[in-house]
Amino acid sequence: MNRVLSLLILLTCFFTVFAVKIAGIVTDGENHPIVAQVRFLNPENGILLTDYTNWFGRFQQELPAGKYTIEVCKGPEYEIKRISIELSHDTEEIHINLKRLYNLESMGWFSGDAHLHTIYSDGKQDVETVAKACVACGLSWAILTDHNTIKGGIEWTAASKYGLLPILGEEVTTPLGHFNALGISEIVNWKVNEKQDIGRIFADISKQSAIAQINHPFDMKDYFVDWDIKGYDVIEIWNGGSAPNLNGMGNYEAKMYWFKILNTGTQIHATANSDCHDVYSNYSMLAFLPVDKVLSAIEKEFSEPTMKNYVMENESAMRNWVKYGLYPGTPRTYVKATKLTPFAVLKALARGNSFMTNGPLLLIEIDGKGPGEMVSALNKESLNLDIKVFSNTPLEKITVIQGGEIVQEIDVNGQRECILSKEINPDNGSWIVVEAYGPYPVYAISNPIYLSNSYQTTR
Numbered sequence: 274m275n276r277v278l279s280l281l282i283l284l285t286c287f288f289t290v291f292a293v294k295i296a297g298i299v300t301d302g303e304n305h306p307i308v309a310q311v312r313f314l315n316p317e318n319g320i321l322l323t324d325y326t327n328w329f330g331r332f333q334q335e336l337p338a339g340k341y342t343i344e345v346c347k348g349p350e351y352e353i354k355r356i357s358i359e360l361s362h363d364t365e366e367i368h369i370n371l372k373r374l375y376n377l378e379s380m381g382w383f384s385g386d387a388h389l390h391t392i393y394s395d396g397k398q399d400v401e402t403v404a405k406a407c408v409a410c411g412l413s414w415a416i417l418t419d420h421n422t423i424k425g426g427i428e429w430t431a432a433s434k435y436g437l438l439p440i441l442g443e444e445v446t447t448p449l450g451h452f453n454a455l456g457i458s459e460i461v462n463w464k465v466n467e468k469q470d471i472g473r474i475f476a477d478i479s480k481q482s483a484i485a486q487i488n489h490p491f492d493m494k495d496y497f498v499d500w501d502i503k504g505y506d507v508i509e510i511w512n513g514g515s516a517p518n519l520n521g522m523g524n525y526e527a528k529m530y531w532f533k534i535l536n537t538g539t540q541i542h543a544t545a546n547s548d549c550h551d552v553y554s555n556y557s558m559l560a561f562l563p564v565d566k567v568l569s570a571i572e573k574e575f576s577e578p579t580m581k582n583y584v585m586e587n588e589s590a591m592r593n594w595v596k597y598g599l600y601p602g603t604p605r606t607y608v609k610a611t612k613l614t615p616f617a618v619l620k621a622l623a624r625g626n627s628f629m630t631n632g633p634l635l636l637i638e639i640d641g642k643g644p645g646e647m648v649s650a651l652n653k654e655s656l657n658l659d660i661k662v663f664s665n666t667p668l669e670k671i672t673v674i675q676g677g678e679i680v681q682e683i684d685v686n687g688q689r690e691c692i693l694s695k696e697i698n699p700d701n702g703s704w705i706v707v708e709a710y711g712p713y714p715v716y717a718i719s720n721p722i723y724l725s726n727s728y729q730t731t732r
């Protein structure tokens with residue numbers, strides 16, 4: 274976990290006065306009960322409480338009296354419903370109908386999270402609770418990655434009965450870095466004495482036909498920087514424990530480093546995962562804390578002033594990010610696969626047939642080829658890049674990155690659906706990545722479409 278997140282957890286407070294009962298049911302467009310996420314927000318008394326419906330779509334909470342916004346959602350393919358309600362006495366049951374806006378599974382896109390923790394390491398909830406939260410957040414597949422253990426494996430596999438594709442993994446946690454072994458059946462030895470042992474870890478993962486991910490590479494001091502070590506498959510450029518795409522944060526550095534790797538001609542693909550340790554995201558309510566309380570806690574926790582200055586300079590962005598929550602699938606990776614199997618998911622992750630998002634659905638194509646695929650640019654003066662973005666919140670802009678540089682920036686202020694075709698000059702760079710931005714922290718980024726055949730993989 275990164276330092277900002279640990280700090281926020283440190284600040285979490287608990288309520289002692291519960292007074293009013295609120296209950297409800299969430300159904301889909303056809304009035305069938307669905308498993309969904311329900312959040313109760315009251316900035317006045319500083320409450321941001323997360324709950325999940327049961328298997329019958331029902332929820333029940335007790336809250337201090339006051340004015341609340343109830344926010345119901347089920348991942349990026351569903352609408353987000355917000356209801357204002359005044360709680361003064363026990364209410365009758367409220368009925369929330371949540372429409373599915375898009376069905377990406379029907380187009381072969383499956384969303385998942387390759388980094389989740391349970392009580393078998395330092396997570397707050399048991400395996401079943403985490404699996405249920407994955408379903409409520411609209412994930413199709415999920416990989417359990419507790420630190421240096423696969424004890425949750427049998428329970429995790431049983432989660433398939435909830436309509437989730439469970440895959441087993443391990444966060445191989447060493448003083449030299451954290452590496453996810455994705456799709457394993459046996460524990461990977463995490464003991465390292467020297468840097469070369471990291472190569473041994475990658476080899477052990479590979480022996481199990483699993484894939485190796487470098488986790489949150491820039492989120493800790495003295496962390497994984499030995500990029501000469503080969504044998505990993507994917508790099509986690511977006512970890513939910515740290516604010517996305519904010520200059521100065523680990524995720525931003527990871528993205529820029531990934532661009533450098535791509536510019537060396539190496540096809541390494543990126544992932545986005547929540548690294549969720551608490552499916553109730555209890556620290557989210559800190560978004561409503563006064564800044565002096567946040568800062569004094571930072572002072573106690575960290576002797577150097579860097580973090581304090583950073584939080585002050587980026588206060589609004591940090592609050593929005595914390596309020597957004599850190600749930601399974603925030604962020605997530607969508608993979609393109611012909612069917613939903615562990616093999617197909619892992620293959621698509623390794624090949625980069627994917628995009629990463631905490632909201633916008635980002636589909637890109639050149640000549641019928643998508644992310645992770647190669648397009649022949651031979652003797653072509655221009656190529657057409659087709660971009661489709663669908664979002665349950667308004668979008669702000671779309672950027673096209675070629676060879677690490679922004680080549681187009683398209684203002685889409687307020688739109689939720691954008692269908693664009695943009696001309697690309699192949700001479701400007703041999704790979705294309707597209708980003709979609711909403712109001713911070715809403716963000717999505719694709720894996721690259723390649724425009725030449727001069728790439729090598731690390732294996």
Ligand SMILES: [Zn+2]
Nearest residue numbers: 274444451488
């Ligand atoms: Zn880690």
Ligand SMILES: [Zn+2]
Nearest residue numbers: 274388444548
């Ligand atoms: Zn982790």
